[in-house]
Amino acid sequence: MTGKNKHNQCPMESILGQIMGPWTPYILWLLDNEKTLRFGEIATRMPDISAKVLTDRLRKLEASGLINRDYQPTVPPTVNYSLTERGRELHGVLQGLNDVATRWDEEDRQKEGDAEIAAG
Amino acid sequence: MTGKNKHNQCPMESILGQIMGPWTPYILWLLDNEKTLRFGEIATRMPDISAKVLTDRLRKLEASGLINRDYQPTVPPTVNYSLTERGRELHGVLQGLNDVATRWDEEDRQKEGDAEIAAG
DNA sequence: GCAAGTAGTTACCTTATGGTAAGTAATGAG
């Protein structure tokens, strides 16, 4: 997987093993923005992830102490996910990541547009 | 894999596909700190990564336009890696990540220490 | 008694990923 070693010498390795990996930062970003989301709501916002993998990521984030899982034994059941206090400490990083992503995306679209105009 | 989709609707997906993945953020962090590093110097700082995988990561970062590869055809050859301008824009994110990582690491060590004292 | 709805779990199979070891190029040293 994305990270199996815990923390040898460098603290950064540890955090990377927890929050990195295919869909993980995006899940954190969703929960950072929307406070609380049900399993199905996360799945809707990430159409390309399978239930199996989403469950896996949520379980790992829970094990890392970054998200809370609140199971309500209603019928049908309701499970709410939210960031823990530690998870919320990632806000600045996630925000910064999104800012850069948005900026690059705009720049790239701009360049694509220019290229199309130049090509006639 | 870590990222195959380019950018469907959300710009964050794109950046995650580029900088996420097992060792990638750590490589960027090294280059952000040390300006320029040779292949072997990066390898020394990351003892657990194999040459094959390190090469793969460097090639992908180069393809994403985040790092420069400067091949000097000396004997034996010298290859210097450094961040591009775009790569340097990740400074804030990498710094923030490292800050959180360091803080959590200290907190966890503190807790471990407390537990040991409590256990006698 | 059967379908619907939520949040999964499980089994099975395919693909992706990563490790190891060996090979390559070019040249100066011994």
Added chain:
DNA sequence: CTCATTACTTACCATAAGGTAACTACTTGC
């Protein structure tokens, strides 16, 4: 003539990761 050096590349193999489909539980409504 062979070794050492750097930065890889290649082939081969083992493991990990992920997709799909089917199945679970529980109760309301038809």
